Amino acid sequence: MATVTSTARSLRNAGVVQLQNELQPYPVIDTVVTDEVVGSLKGHKFEPISLAKVEKLLTDPHSACLYDRHLHALNKVIKHYKNAFLLKDLVQVFKILNTCADRIDENEVYLEPLLDILKIVGKPFFKEKSSDETSYEQIAIQSISQLGYLMRCNEEAVQLQICATILSIYANTSPGNEVQKLCPCSYQFSRMIVENSDVSETLVKSLALIDGNLTVKLEVLHVLQELSKYSELTCAQMLAANAGSRVCQKMLDPDTTGLLLFRSTEILWNLLENGVHEELSRQLNDITCVSVLRDAFMQTLTTGFSTYDRQIRNDLLVLMTLVLAASSKSPFLETGLIKQLSLLATFQEIKTHNPFLKHFRIQTNPEDFEFKKLLINLVVVVSKQPINLHILSENRLLLALFHYVKSNTTNTGPQQWSPAQFEEIQLHAMSALCTLSPILIQDYMSCQGNTRLLLLLEWCVSSDDYAGHGNSFHGSGGRGNKRAQMRYCIRIIRAVVSTKDEAVLQDLVDQGTINQIMGILVSAANSSDVDDAIDIEMQSDMLIILSSLCEMDIHRKELFGSEGHGIDIVTHYLKMNPVKFTSGLGHHRLILATVDAVWCCVVGCYLTEDAFLAKEGVFLLLDLLENSPKSMHNLILGCLLDLCENSKTVPHIRVWRGKNDQSAAHLLCDIWRKEEHDLGVRRTDDGSLANTEKPLMGELQESQELQSMPASSPSQAIVDVVENMRAKIHALFCKIGYTELSGMSTEDYVTLTIIEQYLNLKMGEVWLEMMGELEIEQIRPVSPDQEALETMTRAITEDSKSVFLIQHDLLKAQNDQDLTDEKEFYAEIRENYKQKEKAINDWTEYVTRTSNHNVLKAAREKQEQSVEASRINVKHKPGTVLHKYEQPALNTTAYSGRNVLIESTPLHLTGGKLKDYDAKTGTVKFKETIIYE
Known part of the structure; x- marks a missing residue:
């Protein structure tokens, strides 16, 4: 019975479990399908191996001889x-x-694998993640540097493959097969790691190791050429390895391909464009490099006839120009290159029997045209070294350049350039003459330079038809006209007259230069065309030429002022609108040249000065002084000061009035105050002296320590006189006087006190400096000198105190006057209020009388009493009949007559007169309003 029960229980439990399992949901298993399973991945599958094991196999001493396994x-x-x-x-x-x-070197079995690995290195590196480029950046840079170190290998194949690999990495052009889950690095990353590595520096240094192998040398130079083409960083690294000198010295090594000179020149040109010019010039500035450059230039010049050879020749000429310009001690003269280059520059224009140029020809192709301009540019650079000038003079360089100073309509010569080419060479030659003519002035005169230039200038202003091409930098603004030729012609004359050579100046005057230039300026002044920057520049240069010609000769100044043309020119430019000074076209230079022309061409000749005064020239100068920026004030004040030597000038200055009716004295005081503010001179708020011990000293002068100066060197106090305008303002007031000045305020008089004593205060400042220097040098003057110094010290102190006391009295008088004016003003206000109160009281009494009859009667009685009291008591004779003048019981206080004036309500209360009364409605139709101001 127990067994049956147990069995039944087991079956029941099993059924329950089965039922529960049936009720529970079945689990869902997600199937993960990768791209690899589907087959959507493109490219080969990457199967890496352990490189560490390979490395250990190669480096382990126990497996060192297992070449087959390696x-x-x-x-x-x-x-x-x-x-x-x-x-x-x-x-x-x-x-x-x-x-x-x-x-x-041990076994050549490693050569083939090494070359294959180097080929693979030339392909773009793979990255597993996008961040790999940032994470492995330094490793990649160091790896590329290691690639350059492999040039120590003596195998030619390895060295060539290293060069090919570097080019492949830098260009990132090697196509690679696609690999699953990997991506090649970007082009920018590949260039960056090459530029930041020191592979370029290593390749430059490796040139010494491969000196005997032309093939490898050409390939290394090819790599350096590509690396330096666009990268400033690479050029800096190459220059740090002395690339300029190393490459230049190997330029003429034996070469059957002709590529060595080309690649070397290209590298130097890249270093010139992307590197530091000064560093490259320093590396090329030695006798060895200059000799190599000379030989290379002569080789391409004499044996090269192709376009390729002519381009290399021009590049070498530019490099030599760079070296010459960078240093004044370049060994070009020692190598004989200066003489050869000067012969080349004059080859076409000057006949020569030099065997060096026997078979040399310059054609009209673009390369030879560029070569001609480069030669002209080079001789300008050569002329900066005085030691080279005698060579340029011997080869008659100026005569060759003056060959182009002629009208373009007569283009004849040994080489028939096209009109556009001739114009460009002409302008280039004239630009060179601007530099060469002043330093070769004797050659300039022997070439009759003045005559040539004046003839060309006459052609430029003539009406002959000529359409300029306006090519190149020098031809700007000259398209369709002759302005470019005229511009450089005037520049040459300006450069020549700046030498102050009297023979040149007299020759120009004798040929009528003054009248010719004044005629051009008159035409420009009367022209209605709008001037551009080139026109303004030419007018400025012509005024400078006139200033240089007339500065030291009264006869030339009279010639300038004859017929009034010169005076009309300067007054025309002095009337220029001050707004144009900041236009950016050069009007500021024009106005400065005009003031300089007044100073040099007008001042000093009484006839010309009188004509200038008659044209109100002083008024124009003062107007310019008022409206011009501070930088022009010094020049204008100097011109006015010298003009004041003519006694007729002072009345013009005194009667002048500017903006807001200010006088010249007030303007000068205002300029003085601004000048002292800029200098940092200590003054009180009211303009008086704040430091009587150093009344004129500014912040800069005060901050400098006193030093012992030799007698030939000016002290700081003397230099201060020249560096600011205070001395000129003091001298101007000495001319116009310190009294009877109109338009002056108290502040101006306070400033005028300092101006009047400027010379005494400045002398005291010099004495104090001298005594300070004696103390520094520990020199004790003898007793009489010591007493004199003490006397000067007391005099200096008294002068400063007297100035301060005068200023104090002026300010006190002004303060008292202000108080008096204030009292009078308040008294006037009180009087005005009394009158207003009286008017109000009178009106109140009037209204009271008219509205209250008793008040009117009382006022009448009071009036009668007043009238009676005002009469004189006269004793009349007995029997005299007296008649009364007043009407009895008259209810008015006004004196009656035939006409009665009735005072009505004031108009400002009614708003105007009453008009158009309507009798039907009893209203006013219209009321006129009167506005009281």
């Missing part, structure tokens, strides 16, 4: 990494490369 392992690496290496594996890869490179 070769098998390396081939396995090449097979598995045939598409590219991973960024994270670069460390092991380059360890393997270094090991193979070191063992090539």
